[in-house]
Every structure is written in structure tokens, then in C-alpha cells.
Amino acid sequence: MDRSVPEPDRQGGAMKPRWRVLRWSLALLLLGLLGVLGGTAVGSQGVQAWWLGSPDPVVHQIIWDIRLPRSLGAWLGGALLGLAGAIAQGLFRNPLADPYLLGSASGASLGVSLYVSLLGGSVMALGWWPRLGMTGAAFAGAVLAVMLTLFLARGVQQTLRLLLAGVVVGVVLGALASLVALMSPQVMQTMQGFLLGSTAFIGWSACGLMALALGVCLCGSWALSRVLDALTLGESTALSLGVPLPQARLLLVGMLSLATGAVVAQMGLVAFVGLAAPHAVRSVVRCTHSGVLLLSALTGAALLLMADVLARSLTAPLEMPVGVLTAVLGGAYLLWRMNRLAGGRS
Amino acid sequence: MSMAIQACALTVALGGRTVLHNIELRITPGRWTCVVGPNGAGKSTLLKALAGLLPVTGEVFWLGQPLANLSRQQRALQMAWLGQGESAALDLRVFDVVMLGRLPHQGWLTAPSTQDHAMVEAALKATQAWAWCDRTLGELSGGERQRVLLARVLAGHAPLLLMDEPLANLDPPHQVDWLEQVHCLRSVGTTVVSVLHEIGMALHADDIIVMREGQVIHHGGAMDAVTHQAIEAVFERRIRIVPLQGQWVVLPRI
DSSP, rough: OOOSSOOOOSSSSHHHHHHHHHHHHHHHHHHHHHHHHHHHHHHEEEEEHHHHHHOHHHHHIIIIIIIHHHHHHHHHHHHHHHHHHHHHHHHHOTTTOOGGGSSSSHHHHHHOOOOOHHTTSSSSSSSSHHHHHHHHHHHHHHHHHHHHHHHHTSSOHHHHHHHHHHHHHHHHHHHHHHHHHHSSHHHHHHHHHHHOOOOTTTHHHHHHHHHHHHHHHHHHHHHHHHHHHHHHTHHHHHHHTTTTHHHHHHHHHHHHHHHHHHHHHHHHHOOOOHHHHHHHHHHHHHOHHHHHHHHHHHHHHHHHHHHHHHHTTTTTTOOHHHHHHHHHHHHHHHHHHHHHHHHHHO | OOOOOOEEEEEEEEETEEEEHHHHHHHTTTOOEEEEETTTTTTTHHHHHHHHHHEEEEEEEEEEEEEEGGGHHHHHHEEEEEESSSSOOSSSSSHHHHHHGGGGOTTTTTTHHHHHHHHHHHHHHHTTTGGGTBBBGGGGGGHHHHHHHHHHHTTTOSSSSEESSTTTOOOOOHHHHHHHHHHHHHHHOOOOEOOSSOHHHHHTEEEEEEEEEEEEEEETTTTTTTHHHHHHTTTOOOOOEEEEEEEEEEEEEO
């Protein structure tokens, strides 16, 4: 047998991934910027109003107080979902993990349905304050659901228990939310809007909140990215490498919940972005989790923003809920990828 | 002279069942010790307990120090662990996997040094895995993956090396490579403890620990007739250990 050492089949093993990550980050950021610009130009007052800088104060208000925060919010929300998905898949070592895994989605919908039924009316038609209350109810519901999951799983140390507890909490709270909606029919429509996900109500304050959550979660998870790398080799190996696993798990679950809660509260349940973004990243770029986390956030952001622009322009002047579009697009993408994987194996 | 690894009254219970009973063990430094025994004898549990990866009663000492007194990083610097079939996510590049073996030597958030890069390259070359350094684990076969994981262990340069079934999936030439690697490690003073199912390979070790039902039945030199008898006994005398051309080989007793 030949004992000489063959050279790597793809050159430059050490330095290249960092440049790949950087290149893709810049490209995705640029895409996001274009998306935000595009998002401000779509609608009743078209591109020319924006381009010519119309002196009309109404146009000014439409662009600066409605379209811009909405587009920026879609970008931020998508980034949070993509990041949360990457954290969940790394933490649970499961490619099917998604941000709503710990029951935050059904907790948020229960919060919203209770709030709306107590208020007894269509919140969508009401002013800003009830809207803000709905956001608070969704966030509180998401946080309480995650805490219930953690309580049932007796902490974060046993991932399988955590997964199962998340499923149980999700099913039970989801059923309760449906029950509440069923008992007061006027809640149904609002709930439908919430369950499908919508970016229509994001203002500057929501943008600020999501930007804050994104900053915290991105920095925090990036600092713990080596823990996620080590975890891919198994829990015993990660421990043997000196990784502070219990503390890191606690922090990661905290960031996962914060990111998901922040998004769910602002725009309901947007499907598939958190699941599809990390998959898309890993199928294109081979890098460690520090790269996967950053790129997943940027990919999720670009995905949701483009879906939002499409949802507003496809059936204009009517508007599709953006969650429908992400579900269709994300589902189609995962199906395509599944087929490609199956094809590659046979 | 202090022992490389020492266990005093080591008892392990998993899920309410006692898996290891009151084990006393002294492993000499700079030697290769093999743990053998039938399925369910507690070999892997013993190795994990010695590695400090399980909650135990009793005490474990590494290089004369009680394990409880060592910090996480000190432990990681002294002991490298190769588990059995643990890898789940296969998206990591081979180079990054082996770089994880350098984790105990790196500060939190500091980038790998040129020395780290050199060590990773050397480890990958030692297991003939350098050619795949830019591939992901998922693109390799089981045996190729095992060689990468072995390189990860070598890259840490720890004085204690604990491996659970390191020969799993390796083809014969690479099993021999592994044997040479271990001899090489031993010659620079590394203490190697491995669980092996291949008794023929285990007989090349310095010492053998024979286990049955959570207890150490015998601990002695791999060349000793007493050890051979203990191995034959623990496998219900279904195998024979015979000399052939200066080596010991295992034959089935039909």
C-alpha cells in the first residue's frame, strides 16, 4: 500500500472558509439592502413617488412610517428566525429542529387568543394600543410556554426530554388556543391572521425591539459557536474537550426563546424560514457554526423580506399573508432538497 | 511513582441499575491497556467513568491527582476521549473537526494559532486523512470518518488517551496503522486505554483488563498465560488463544 501522504483534493483547507463566509455575508447583506429599498417602493404610491422624492407629506409618511419600518421589520424578523433555527438545529443536533420547538408558537397563539377574546373584538381594526397589548400577550405566552417546557423537562440538560416536553406543550397549548377561538367566534379571524403570520403591523418600536434581540442573540450565540461545533461530535466528546456544557445549554435555550418570542410577538407564526435558512446555508457553504449562525440569520432575513415584497405585489392591491408565501416557498425548497439528497444516495 | 489512572471503590449506577461494582484499578503510565469482555460487561461504562464523563461514587485519580480537584480545562488538557458512534451532525469539515481537538489549548474566542494549524495537519497526515481536509464528515465512509476522529484525538497531545472501540469500521491495513500509532504514542510516554472487541488486536497491548458483569475479573500482562486463561474463561471457552510465529492469535473453538 502507498504510504506517501496525498495532497488535499480541494486546496487550502485552513484559510478559505473564512473568505467564503465573508463573501456570502456581503452578498446577502446587499440582497437585504436591495430588498428594503424595493419594499419601500411597492404599493399604491409606486416607484416614481419614491424615486422623484415627492413633496407630498402623505407619500412621505407612507414611505417613512409604514413601508420602511415594515420592510426593515421583515428583514429583522427573518434574521431572528434564521438565527433561532440555526441555534435549535445545532443545540438539539437535529436537522429537523425549528425555532418553534420549545412550544413558544402555541404559547404565543394561546396568549393572543385569550387577549383578543377578553377584549372581545377584532383587534386588527383597532388602534395602536390594543395592537401593542397583543404583542405583549404573544410574548408573555411564548415565554410562559418555554418555561413550562423547561419545567416539564426538568432543566435543559437532557435534550431528548426537552424535545418531547416541547412537543407536549405545543400540542396542549395549541389545542387550548383553538378552544378559546372556538368559544368566541369574533376571535377566529384575528387568530387566523396571527397563525398565518403578517408583517403588516410592524412599526418603528417593533423594529427597535427586534434589532435589540437580534444584537443580543447574534453576539451571544456567536460567542458560543464553538460549543455547537463540539456538540456535533457528541455530548461526551464535547464534555471531554472542556466545554462548559450545562451553562452553554442554558444560555443557548435562553437566546433561542428570546429570538423566537420577539418575532412571534411582532408578526405571528411565520412558517419555514427558521427551518429552511440553516439548511440552505449548509448546502452551499461548508463552515463551522460561527459562519452558519451568521449566514443563517442573513439568509432568513433575505428570504422573509423577499417573501414580504412578493406577498404585497403578487396580488396587488390585495395583500397575501406573508406566512402563506413562506410556507409554500419553504416547503417547495425543502422538497427539492429532499429529492436531491435521495437522488444523490441512490 | 504515581499511577496514570487509578480508581478506588468505583461504583456506577445508570437508570437505577448498578453497572459497575466497587472497582479497584491501577493503570501504569506509558503503557497500553486494553479492556475486553463480553457484551454488557460494562467496558464502555468503565472507560467513561475513568474519563470523568459519568457521575460516579468512589474516586478516580489522574496522574496522582483526584479528578474532582481538576478544572474543566485541566481535565481536557490531560485526557483525550474517543467515543463510540457518537457523531450525529456530519456537516463539519474534516479540518474543523480535527481543530476541535485543539480546543483545550485555545482561549475562549481566540483564533487558532499557527501551531494549532501545524498540529492539526500533522495529526491528519498521521492517520492518512489529510487528503480530505476540505470535505465534510458526511462525504466520508465509516472507516474514513473513524480515521478523522482518531486524528482529532491525536491533535490534542494529551498524556492520557481513552478510546472506546477505536477499530470500528477500520479495514485491516488501517487497523495495523492504528496499532503502529499506539506503539508510537506509547514510546513518547502517552498512556493509552482502549476498549476492544478484536481480541487478536488486544493481545498486542501491554496489559489487559478482563471484565464480566460489571466487575474486573483479571488485570495482567497481555503475554501472561493467566491472562489468556481469564479471557478464554470469560468468553465461555468458545475461543482459544494460541501462539503463532511469535504472536498470539485467537481461534474459534468449534
